[in-house]
Amino acid sequence: MKNSNFPRMHTSFYVSNLEQTVAFYNKFFGQEPEKVRPFYAKYILNEPSLIISFIESPDKVHANFGHVGIQVETQDEMYRRFFEAKTKGLELVEEIGVSCCYAKQDKFWVSDPDGIEWEIYYFHEDAEFNDPRYEFKTVEDAEGAACGCTPKENLVKEATTFAALPLATTTCC
Numbered sequence: 001m002k003n004s005n006f007p008r009m010h011t012s013f014y015v016s017n018l019e020q021t022v023a024f025y026n027k028f029f030g031q032e033p034e035k036v037r038p039f040y041a042k043y044i045l046n047e048p049s050l051i052i053s054f055i056e057s058p059d060k061v062h063a064n065f066g067h068v069g070i071q072v073e074t075q076d077e078m079y080r081r082f083f084e085a086k087t088k089g090l091e092l093v094e095e096i097g098v099s100c101c102y103a104k105q106d107k108f109w110v111s112d113p114d115g116i117e118w119e120i121y122y123f124h125e126d127a128e129f130n131d132p133r134y135e136f137k138t139v140e141d142a143e144g145a146a147c148g149c150t151p152k153e154n155l156v157k158e159a160t161t162f163a164a165l166p167l168a169t170t171t172c173c
Contacts, residue, residue, distance in 0.1 A: 010051040011068070013116060014060035020113040021054050027088040028110060028118070067109075067117035075106060078122040082108050085120075099127040 015021040022041050026032055033041040039056040048070055072078045085092055085108070093109040100107075107121035 008049040008051055010053075012053040012055060013114075014057045014062075015054045015112075015114050016056070016058040016061050017113060018054060018056040021056075024090075024112050025052075025054075027090055028085065028112070030084065030088075061114050063115065065116060067119050069119040069121060072120060072122055075122050078106060078108075078120060081120050085110055099129055099131045102127050102130055 018039060018041060022033060022036070025041075025043060029043055029045060031043065031045075034044045035042040040053065042051065042053040044051050072081065082092065082094070090110050095108070096106045098105055098107070104124040104127050105121045106124070107119055109117055109119050111117050
């Protein structure tokens with residue numbers, strides 16, 4: 001990955017229940033928030049370099065946000081993060097060798113208590129096509145979407161799982 005001219009990204013999400021959100025992200029990020037105040041929590045991550053805050057405001061939580069993605073440097077790092085999330089009891093959707101957003105990727109997805117989808121992926125190479133499972137049927141379906149890549153329920157059954165990989169290929173165990 002190329003170095004960015006920006007030292008750290010910040011994002012903020014409205015959530016319906018801060019206590020549930022903090023419990024989820026403590027597991028997902030593997031750390032406690034840097035700051036917790038009434039109706040507010042903030043995490044500062046070093047990798048990826050991100051400041052993320054959560055504001056409890058149930059009336060502002062909206063569906064169809066899209067998703068947040070984190071690209072990792074190596075397949076081993078992705079496998080390690082997958083096994084860590086699985087060990088912590090997070091529900092995961094796995095996808096191997098998909099062509100999503102015109103790129104061949106291996107990935108897994110996890111959703112927070114308000115349905116914000118996180119995609120952790122390893123980029124193999126650019127692809128000249130998008131997997132038909134990710135294509136929008138109409139222009140209206142694509143409106144407001146950053147990418148057609150969101151996990152579909154049927155992919156859980158179709159996907160080859162990371163768990164089937166030999167443990168020797170991972171750095172987590």
